[in-house]
Amino acid sequence: MKLIIGNKNYSSWSLRGWLACKQSGLHFDEITVPLYGDEWDSQRASNDLAPSHGKVPILWDGDAVVWDSMAIVEYLADKVGRDRFWPKADDARAMARSMVAEMHSSFFALRRACPMNVRMRVEGVTLGDDVRADIVRVLTLWAEARARFGGGGPFLFGTFSAADVFYAPIVSRFLTYGIGVPGFAQAYMQAVWEHEWMQQWIHAAQTEEWVIEQFEAPVK
Structure with a gap:
């Protein structure tokens, strides 16, 4: 498999697709397409990206092509078993699926006002x-x-799941913009941020050479 992603510092949806691939346990190669760079338009029209209309992430698995992070989660869950991504109990799984769907389709104000920027820390943001x-x-x-369901570990449903995959970029945003949260949320955010895979992503983001100025200006 190969996963095509955008800049690790900025691309929240790429983070979700990448974490989903890590959660699957399957080997994959990653290809980074720098967003809004000099060759962005030509790369968007390339054979690798064309099936997704030039959006990232996109997963290639042989002749199968999967775009959209939620579709990637579901495709990989079909390959390796749904229990790897979703809680086993019906009530927990129902909530996890609903939370993922809501994250996928909502929170537009938060996304616009606080774009993901792993490297940046901002103080005194007015929201x-x-x-x-x-x-x-x-x-x-x-x-x-x-x-209700977090008794088995530090993550939303105890063990790391698709719900944590989808809310990991929110953790990054809360840290970047200094969003005050209660103690239980601080503990959860720490567990996500210190997760081995997140640390790999964070280290790579911090060493990237690309800078997108429109995402570097502090939010007013």
Whole structure:
């Protein structure tokens, strides 16, 4: 398999696709396409990216091509067994799937105001009411998952799962923009940030040579 991703410092959806591949336990090669670089337009039209209309991440597995991070999770779960990605119990699995779907389709205000930037730390950010509402919703979901199903470990459903794959970029955003969170959320964020795979991603992001200026300016 090969996974095509964008810059590790900025590309939240690439992080999700990459973590999904790591969670699968299958070998894969990664190819980085620098976002918005001089050759971005030509690379978007390349054979590797064309099936996804030039978006990342995109997974190639022989003749099979899978774009969209949620589709990548489901494709890999079909290959290696769904229990590797989803809780076994019906009630926990139902909540995990719902949380992933909500992350996939919501929180637009938070995404716009606080783009992912692994390397950056910003102090004194002023956030609008819509962004604060997204933050409260995320924390509410985390609190319920941890309270109901988190007894088996430090992650949302105990052990690392698709839910953590999808909320890992939110952890990065909260850290970048100094979002204050309650103690249970701090503990969860620390577990995600210190996870072996996240540390690999963070180290690679910190050593990348690419800088996208539009994502470097502090949020007003």
